[in-house]
Amino acid sequence: MSNMNFKMGDHIFRAEFSFDEISNSISLPLYKVKSDSQPIRHLAEECVKVLEGETIPQCLDYMEKTRVWNMVQSDSRQFEDRLLLVARLIHHPESFLKWPSQEVFNSIVVEKKWEFRTSTEKMRVLNSLRNYLGSIAGAKAIVESVVLAADELFTNAIYNAPFVDANYTLDRATVVVLDSEKSAQLLIAHDHERIFLACLDEFGTLNCEALIKTVQNCLKIGVSKSINLDVGGAGIGIFRVVDLSSEFFAVVEKENRTLVGCSFLLGKSSKQIRLSPKSFYFQIFQNIEFNSSKVRLERRGNNLLLRFIGNFTEPWTLDQLDLDGVDEISLDLRQMESSNLNFLAQNLKFFQKLKNLKCVYLEYLKTANLDEALQIIEEVPFSIEIRSLYVPISCPKGHLTKKVPFFRSLEKIEFDRNFKVPQCPKCNDTMVIVESTKRIIAKADRS
Ligand SMILES: [Zn+2]
Numbered sequence: 001m002s003n004m005n006f007k008m009g010d011h012i013f014r015a016e017f018s019f020d021e022i023s024n025s026i027s028l029p030l031y032k033v034k035s036d037s038q039p040i041r042h043l044a045e046e047c048v049k050v051l052e053g054e055t056i057p058q059c060l061d062y063m064e065k066t067r068v069w070n071m072v073q074s075d076s077r078q079f080e081d082r083l084l085l086v087a088r089l090i091h092h093p094e095s096f097l098k099w100p101s102q103e104v105f106n107s108i109v110v111e112k113k114w115e116f117r118t119s120t121e122k123m124r125v126l127n128s129l130r131n132y133l134g135s136i137a138g139a140k141a142i143v144e145s146v147v148l149a150a151d152e153l154f155t156n157a158i159y160n161a162p163f164v165d166a167n168y169t170l171d172r173a174t175v176v177v178l179d180s181e182k183s184a185q186l187l188i189a190h191d192h193e194r195i196f197l198a199c200l201d202e203f204g205t206l207n208c209e210a211l212i213k214t215v216q217n218c219l220k221i222g223v224s225k226s227i228n229l230d231v232g233g234a235g236i237g238i239f240r241v242v243d244l245s246s247e248f249f250a251v252v253e254k255e256n257r258t259l260v261g262c263s264f265l266l267g268k269s270s271k272q273i274r275l276s277p278k279s280f281y282f283q284i285f286q287n288i289e290f291n292s293s294k295v296r297l298e299r300r301g302n303n304l305l306l307r308f309i310g311n312f313t314e315p316w317t318l319d320q321l322d323l324d325g326v327d328e329i330s331l332d333l334r335q336m337e338s339s340n341l342n343f344l345a346q347n348l349k350f351f352q353k354l355k356n357l358k359c360v361y362l363e364y365l366k367t368a369n370l371d372e373a374l375q376i377i378e379e380v381p382f383s384i385e386i387r388s389l390y391v392p393i394s395c396p397k398g399h400l401t402k403k404v405p406f407f408r409s410l411e412k413i414e415f416d417r418n419f420k421v422p423q424c425p426k427c428n429d430t431m432v433i434v435e436s437t438k439r440i441i442a443k444a445d446r447s
Contacts, residue, residue: 048086050074053277056242060216067299069208069282076246076279078193081106086281089251093283093298096251097200100259101189104196104249111189117178119158125186126150136190138266145244145270146197149262150186152237153199157184160237161201161258190266198249198261206258208250208284215239244270247279254286297326305330323354330361393431395424400431 048070049062063069070086072079088103089096096103101111112132114125129150133143158176161184178184185200218239238260242248245262252258264273285298293310304325309332329351336344351357394401424431 047090048072048083051277051279056278057216057219059278059280060212060219063212063280063282064209064216069280069299071280073277073279075277082279089281089283090298093251093285094253094287096249096283097253097257097259100198100200100249100251100261101187101196104261104263105189105191107191109189109191111187113185113187115183115185116154116158117180117183119174119176122151122154122158125154129186129188132188133195136195136266138192139190139195139264141269142195142264142266142273145273146188146195146264149197149241149244150188150199152241153197153260154184154186156237156260157186157199157201161203161205192266194246194266195264196261197245197263198259201258202256204253204256204258206250206252206260208252208282211238211250215242242278243274245278246273246276247281249281250284251282252284254284256287304328308332310335323357325356326354327356327358328361329354329357333362393422395427395431396429397424397427399424399426 047068049066049068049072051059051071051073053073053075054062054071059071063071070089072082072086076082085104085106088106101109114128116122116125126147130143130147133139133146139146158178159174162176162178162182182202184202187198187200189196214236215238218236238248241260241262245264247263249259249261249263265276268276283299285296288295288297293308296307296309298305298307305328306323306326307330331344333344348360351360422431423429
């Protein structure tokens with residue numbers, strides 16, 4: 001277990017590992033960020049770095065080295081909110097591609113969109129954007145920055161996104177026309193604090209590793225030199241977007257869709273924003289069709305995580321999938337009937353064949369028979385760490401319902417079979433376990 005401390009204003013915050021949930025719908029290994037008095041928010045383990053004013057090159061070096069791609073400045077406005085954004089981005093990246101503005105602001109905000117599919121539409125779109133920006137209070141000082149960033153995003157969507165090779169880029173004089181079903185979209189949204197600008201394309205080709213390296217290169221040899229040498233590909237344009245804004249977003253569903261975006265604080269000058277430390281939000285994932293299960297391959301920091309959501313009623317034939325590089329597997333069992341428990345146990349053994357696999361998470365295992373479920377988990381060919389189990393209990397007379405940790409310890413994970421269900425404080429009746437919602441979150445490490 002490790003802790004980290006960081007400062008925010010006059011307060012020191014402590015982040016510690018725990019295996020906890022941030023809402024009923026999100027359950028992941030997480031950091032719990034606490035102030036001295038109370039927990040403020042949670043933050044995903046190995047998925048986020050809290051920054052203290054690091055420069056762009058420092059951020060990129062860290063991203064390249066650790067592959068932790070979400071980096072939040074601790075002094076950023078709405079810091080807590082940004083940590084939650086990271087958690088959402090990791091847990092349901094699809095939503096950022098479907099409803100980017102809603103996810104970035106975590107609420108419904110004013111949004112305007114422009115669809116485009118040819119390079120010749122650029123002036124039309126940018127002029128319309130410029131006019132629109134004139135109507136946003138507090139945006140006057142940053143109109144040019146936003147339009148410049150939009151120009152780069154537009155160019156990237158037309159000249160780079162259709163191609164898989166990150167360094168391949170068309171001559172800007174070439175007229176490009178995308179198929180109508182591959183139209184790209186520029187969108188802008190704002191609340192009273194910030195403007196979010198983004199471009200969505202229907203290709204999903206952005207290679208984040210290559211992008212980070214190219215931007216690093218541009219910085220090393222100088223941006224103007226990179227342009228002259230024509231070595232930038234998507235990198236130079238993206239560097240400009242990072243430089244002009246205060247936050248940068250890249251969400252990629254491989255071979256399907258990409259969102260590249262940035263945000264600008266309202267009420268600041270372009271120069272202030274350019275000089276401010278930057279936050280980064282990256283997530284890359286791929287959905288794979290697999291029988292009746294949903295399979296999502298995603299990055300979790302340095303690890304490749306394979307997430308299954310399914311009812312697991314069919315025989316698994318995982319050898320259809322190339323799982324060699326997979327470090328972690330998470331089985332989301334919320335749709336599994338408890339009658340399939342034995343079937344799950346049989347198939348867990350399959351994971352032994354995966355050479356790189358470090359651990360398996362079992363999440364949302366519901367059971368009406370706790371002992372049976374625990375026995376099955378204990379039989380899988382990994383050493384088992386059961387991290388936590390929450391059991392909802394309620395008073396039989398209905399005075400009180402609460403969720404109690406059944407067994408759980410942060411320092412040492414132990415299974416406590418001697419757990420005693422407490423009594424209702426009002427009537428002293430022994431409270432009862434609510435059977436239908438029992439849930440086990442377990443982590444099994446390779447022994
Ligand atoms: Zn009671």
